[in-house]
Amino acid sequence: EAGVAQSPRYKIIEKRQSVAFWCNPISGHATLYWYQQILGQGPKLLIQFQNNGVVDDSQLPKDRFSAERLKGVDSTLKIQPAKLEDSAVYLCASSLEPVSGNTIYFGEGSWLTVV
Amino acid sequence: GDSVTQMEGPVTLSEEAFLTINCTYTATGYPSLFWYVQYPGEGLQLLLKATKADDKGSNKGFEATYRKETTSFHLEKGSVQVSDSAVYFCALSDPGGYSTLTFGKGTMLLVSP
Secondary structure, three states: OOOOEEEOOEEEEOOOOOEEEEEEOOOOOOEEEEEEEOOOOOOEEEEEEEOOEEEEOOOOOOOOEEEEOHHHOOEEEEEOOOOHHHOEEEEEEEEOOOOOOOOOEEOOOEEEEEO | OOEEEEOOOOEEEEOOOOEEEOEEEEOOOOOEEEEEEEOOOOOEEEEEEEOOOOOEEEEOOEEEEOEOOOOEOOEEEOOOOHHHOEEEEEEEEOOOOOOOEEEOOOEEEEEEO
């Protein structure tokens, strides 16, 4: 079974530039998550989708971050304009449905450095 | 709100030593508990989980028991290997919300030959 796919793996941009990350979840998984992991910290949820609807985006900095999940499958996360503090790993994850105890599967992450 | 507290790292051990990484949590209701592992340059992988009190999760020689009375989910392994060197994250999923994961800060484990 294919896992969660993410691209690009690595990206270096200058502050105030924009960047987009792409995620393809495990086939059949209705729930998709984007997490931000800053070096030395645990992942923090940015946004959660159920099919193509947003169920939690309370921690997404909406003035610069946006995300969409068209057709309830792939998703993109965009940052515009980027700040130095956005340097982090952006992890996409998916699960069958948002039930406590269900396993959430993570991709390898997209590593962003803002200079 | 929900929170997870893990012991500070790095934890440095010799091969075949006994491992304990402490994890305690605060949550409303009865969460599910998880340990994830992150190898250098890779994403998170589920190591084990427990969904109710007194359940024991186990995988690859690692074990953790869900202790409701002490709100703990400590990770243990009887004999570590060099290949176990990684960062370990304790996490919880609260059934009252959207079942997202709340993570601890992670504990780095370094095993030397």
